[in-house]
Amino acid sequence: METSSACLVLEGVSRHFGGLKAVDNVNLTLQPGERHALIGPNGAGKTTLFNVISGELRADAGTITLNGADVTRLAAHQRAARGIARTFQITKLFPNLTVIENMLVACEALDRRRFTMHRPLSSCADLVERATNLLDEYRLSPFRRELARNLSYGDQRKLEVALSMAGRPRVLLLDEPMAGLSSGERDVMQALLRQLDPSIAVLLIEHDIDVAFGFAERITVLYQGRVLTEGPKEMVSANRSVQESYLGLLVE
Numbered sequence: 001m002e003t004s005s006a007c008l009v010l011e012g013v014s015r016h017f018g019g020l021k022a023v024d025n026v027n028l029t030l031q032p033g034e035r036h037a038l039i040g041p042n043g044a045g046k047t048t049l050f051n052v053i054s055g056e057l058r059a060d061a062g063t064i065t066l067n068g069a070d071v072t073r074l075a076a077h078q079r080a081a082r083g084i085a086r087t088f089q090i091t092k093l094f095p096n097l098t099v100i101e102n103m104l105v106a107c108e109a110l111d112r113r114r115f116t117m118h119r120p121l122s123s124c125a126d127l128v129e130r131a132t133n134l135l136d137e138y139r140l141s142p143f144r145r146e147l148a149r150n151l152s153y154g155d156q157r158k159l160e161v162a163l164s165m166a167g168r169p170r171v172l173l174l175d176e177p178m179a180g181l182s183s184g185e186r187d188v189m190q191a192l193l194r195q196l197d198p199s200i201a202v203l204l205i206e207h208d209i210d211v212a213f214g215f216a217e218r219i220t221v222l223y224q225g226r227v228l229t230e231g232p233k234e235m236v237s238a239n240r241s242v243q244e245s246y247l248g249l250l251v252e
Contacts (some may be wrong), residue, residue: 005031005032006029006030006031006032006065007030007031007032007066007067007083007170007171007201008028008029008030008053008064008065008066008171008201008203009028009029009030009063009064009065010026010027010028010029010053010062010063010064010065011027011062011063011065012025012026012027012061012062012063013025013026013027013028013049013052013059013061013062013063013064014026014059014060014061014062015045015048015049015051015052015057015058015059015060016060021224021225022045022048022225023045023048023049023052023059023225024045024224024225024226025061025062025226026045026049026062026222026225026226026227027227028220028227028230030171030201030203031201032170032199032201033198033199033200033201034201034202034217034218035202035204035215035216035217035218036201036202036203036204036216036217036218036219036220037203037204037205037206037212037213037215037216037218037219037220037233038050038203038204038205038219038220038222039205039206039207039209039212039219039220039221039222040221040222040223040228041223043224044222044223044224044225045222045224045225046175046205046222047089047175047205048225049222050086050173050175050203050205052064053084053173053203054076054079054080054084054086054173055071055074055075055076055077055078055079055080055084056076058073059072066079066082066083066084066171067082067083067170069082080109080167083167083169083170083171084169084170084171084173085164085165085167085169085171085172085173086164086172086173086174086175087160087161087164087173087174087175087177088160088175089175089176089179091153091156091157091159091160092160093148093149093156093159093160093163094148095147095148095149096147096148096149097147097148098144098145098146098147098148099135099140099143099144099145099146099147099148099151099159100131100132100135100144100145102148102159102163103131103134103135103159103162103163103166104127104128104131106131106163106164106166106167107127107130107131107134107166107167108124108127109166109167130166131166132144134162134165134166135162137162137195138158138159138161138162138192139158139188139192140155140158140159140162143155152185153180153181153185154181154182154185154188154189157177157180157181157185157189158188158189158192160177161174161177161189161192161193165196165197169200170199170200170201171200171201171202171203172196172200172201172202172203173203173205174193174202174203174204174205174206175205176205176206176207177189177193177204177206178190178206178208178211179207186211190211190214190215193215194215204216213233213237216233217232217233218230218231218232218233219231219232219233219236219237221236221239221242228241228242229241229242
């Protein structure tokens with residue numbers, strides 16, 4: 001795949017835990033605006049790979065290039081400042097802050113005014129406007145004064161996605177945003193994901209094959225830390241190795 005215009009490029013990326021090769025020589029390219037799914041059985045290394053991309057874990061080998069710059073050795077907050085945002089399998093909110101306070105903190109996180117210690121966030125009109133607009137966009141405005149811990153699980157997941165958008169990311173990593181949601185909540189989340197800014201590249205981890213193939217244009221299949229196959233979803237779904245190793249389909 002063409003890498004010269006790519007917003008994210010992984011070349012030979014590995015992460016080991018002792019003798020366990022959790023991520024093993026992974027190559028992956030993400031184009032601006034691309035919708036790409038990362039699938040594979042439990043233990044395939046998907047979340048570990050997300051942690052390496054976002055900087056939560058360092059790579060033991062390989063390089064990570066973001067918008068043409070090598071970020072392999074940068075810390076997580078430095079990568080966030082360069083345009084990477086992510087969600088987690090388990091929601092990471094400020095449970096004792098209100099919904100609007102959570103959003104204001106996220107909007108401020110990459111703003112230079114975060115170092116202004118004696119000025120309330122609510123006095124920054126542009127941050128308040130952005131936070132309010134995001135709550136509207138993700139249908140959370142009715143809960144703006146509610147403590148985050150009191151939201152339903154589905155609304156907590158929506159809030160986490162909304163928080164990830166606060167810094168205007170160029171690459172968004174979504175780690176199982178459907179996990180734990182009811183059927184109705186999944187429908188709502190899928191609709192929200194389809195409405196994401198088309199200029200943002202999205203890499204999605206998802207166990208539900210229908211959701212992954214419905215959302216993504218390209219699919220990467222991880223198996224035991226390595227890329228089993230990668231390509232357009234039509235090609236991946238027809239791949240015999242994928243059918244046998246992951247999809248569990250009967251192969252004539």
